[in-house]
Amino acid sequence: MSRGLGRSTANRAMRRSPRDLSERALASWLLLPAFALLGLVAVYPVLDLMVTSLYELHLAYGPKGAFVGLANYERLLEDARFANALRVTLLITLVTVPGAALLGLLLALLANLPYTVKWPVRLGLLLPWAMPLVFAGLIFRWFFESDYGVVNDVLRKLGLAPLFWLSDPRLAFWAISASIIWKTSSFVALVLLAGLQSIPKEYYEAAQVDGANAWQVFYRITLPLLAPSLFVALVFRTITALQTFDIPYAMTGGGPGNATETLAMYIRTQTVENLNFGYGSATAVALFVLCMATTALYLRFLQREEGE
């Protein structure tokens, strides 16, 4: 691989052979469909969203919008409901990303133990991941329901007073966070399990010979070698956490009041429900920027790690 690459750079340094050019042209042609598709389903909608966010486009005042520049963004800065949704979204991210990472790591380590029959463990791992998000939300809503829910039934049997999980803002936040962690930790576990299995067995054998205890083995071998997988899992988990919609939507509808409304839910309310597409687009651009900034932060961190 490296030899081949070296030869082609050497070639290019002397002169561009016609064959090389045609290969490059071929490569561009082959990449074109992928770029066209990406442009159509990702770049164009995002650009359209940005353009719409500069318009006052409210279907209640007709299907034609008026250009208003950055007025929608100015309004965003004063919108208390937007500020609240941003706060809820960041809190959910701060709680559920580390939560899912820890639980996912635990699950992955469990699944990696040398069982003779592996499939029940793996199935248990895959099931939450394979379930549609809104299903999970509906299941947990019934779970935490104050009159008929399992959680309050257990509390009653223990002689405790039932709690209003979904109509108390703090409890609702924790109920939602717990559900998200349950739902998403299996994704983290799957990524980590793949990472665990790529760690060569020889390291563990060597550690055993050297008399390392279990904690030392985990801390000195497993964790450092797992870091790249953990990193990938964290990036994906953080982005999906910032976009949290389904589970709080199904569990509380953003309630009580607006207490558990996330950014994605507020965007939906503004556009699909209120038909305020201009302002809703500005809100969506804010979420887009937030996701891009987070990804950039992670990438910088990654580059620094690799640079060391």
Place this chain on the structure above:
Amino acid sequence: MVRLLVGVLVALLLASGALAQQVKLRVFIGGQQRPDVMRKILDVYEQRNPGVKVEIEVGGATSDQQQQYLTTVLTSRDPSLDIILIDIIRPAQYKAAGWSEPLDRYLPLGARDSLLRQYLPAYVRANIVDGTLVALPAFADAQFLFYRKDLLDKYGFKPPTTWDEAIGQAQTILQGERNPNLNGIGFMGNISEGTVCSFLLPIWAAGGDVTDERGRLVLTEDMARRSLQFWLDLMDRHRVSPPNMAEKAQDTIRREMQQGRWIFGTLFAYAWAHFQNDPDSQVKGKIGVAVMPRFEGGRSASCLGGWQWTISNFSRNKAQAYRLLRYLSSPEVAKVLALEASNLPAFPELYRDPDVLRANPWFADALPVVLNARARPVHPRYPEIADVMRRGLNAVLARTKTPEQAAREIVQGLRTIYGQ
């Protein structure tokens, strides 16, 4: 050869003719609107109109869920739906967004007036937006006080006419029954459309409203606060509603009442058919229906509901859709809906129809309620108005905001929308 060619041509022509005669229409209704009954109604139409096939598309179970889906379909100008059943709060929005085919196109002014005279006036008002006829009524609706006749009889009570009476009766019955599964007064408190009616009822009963006749905002913080306080007091002061009313949707109350868990429920008319006919109903024959209670010295107020048929502006079969729409908004169909789904008719004479009264004895007293029921604000930005109100009441019921705070936020929110 020539003969073969001619034969093929003739066959093609015939086939295309047959295809042209076959018209497919698609009707959208909600999950709570009894698709089984609607299918029977459409089967009759198909029999009478050979060549017309009508499909039903069933949407979500609440007005909000249906509209979410419809917004997606209609903003993308999707022609797949021809006729849509919309809630009474929507015509202004449909007109503003250009989603409805104006019905005036098919009705000369004289014909339009004589047609509209047959319906209850509230529904004529609701369906004409800025002079344009947007939709025609499918059925009427209003909020009533459903009560447990057997329990009220047991304690020697008559159906309450004031809220104080209702609270007192509920307290006595709850104390007497000592049943931990029995609750007093059920009302909508979660984040859904019905909660808007809950918020407005005490305001109307006290003689107030959101806007005046010219559509200017007149709701004061004080009126809003009193309404929020009233519902909060039912839980915390009078203890006739359980402390988790912030979780209750209309259909939750209906289902629980059906299991015998409520003495009173403020519900729309559809609940009756479920109480009387559902196989799992434990309250068959034990339910009475009364006019909504009033406040001492005030008046009885009910929230006007009801559903309308409109033609999608993106339908490719508007003429055929119009014919079907006229059938669906006819007295004949209204009677079937009254008999089989306990839907209140939009035609006054059906409230005296012996068949209808046999199935729904309480319809005899329902007409004045529908006639006096109050309409929620008519505004193209109604969804935002509704969201401000229902989230305000929901937050108070969850005790995350005081009635004072929530009242201030509701009035401020409304001022922004009304631009005042």
